[in-house]
Amino acid sequence: MLKMLDRCHKLQSLTIQICNHHYELYDGERWKDPPNVPDCLSSQLRICCLTGYEGGKVQLPFAKYILQNSKVLNTMTIKCSNIVDMNAKQKMLMELTSFKRGSETCKLLFD
Template sequence: MELILKHNHCEKWNWWLLKALKHCPKLQNLTIHQDFENEEEFEEVVDNWVYPTIIPDCLSTQLKTCLLKGYECTDRELQFAKYIMQNSEVLKTMSIKSASSIDTNTKHQIWMKLASCTRASSTCKLLFD
């Protein structure tokens, strides 16, 4: 499944994403593409990650690959990536493709934070570009 996030939906993104995942109990591959029309709009988005208390079945028992495209290295995105990695017991690959505007130093800092994250699946590979 590929989801494309647009600016006008991002303030409630975690609510509707979890709702969608609850209806996909056999989901094995998830791609989330952030498609913000311009950086000015992106800067207006509230960084509103709320750690969910419920884990959709697909995350805990089915999800094998997760790809995050257009990753802007925000705290919200970092927390979401950690949530996926910590709760996906069969996850094989977590891939993150950062936005072209992100500098190498920031990428390295985020990779270090994610690499040190506890993973539910001991075989999960972290790929960060």
């Protein structure tokens, strides 16, 4: 993912379909913020959509990273997986809204 972001300097819209059935392969992994923010995040990305979202130790930190480092982000849309219950959704929404955003105009749409 980071290699792709580093190479797409003019990326303005990013949609990621999360395939959760492959997640058990990466059970021991966690998202690690890279030392440098890709140019597209700091100056170009305006729309980001994560679908199939379930939170967790990779997805939540990745969403936080996008929110905090995208300086011109207008809209961050997060669409939860169908298996996420209402209580878990509420907890995820509270966590996501607590993060500081790199863009003061960013709207967080959560479903």
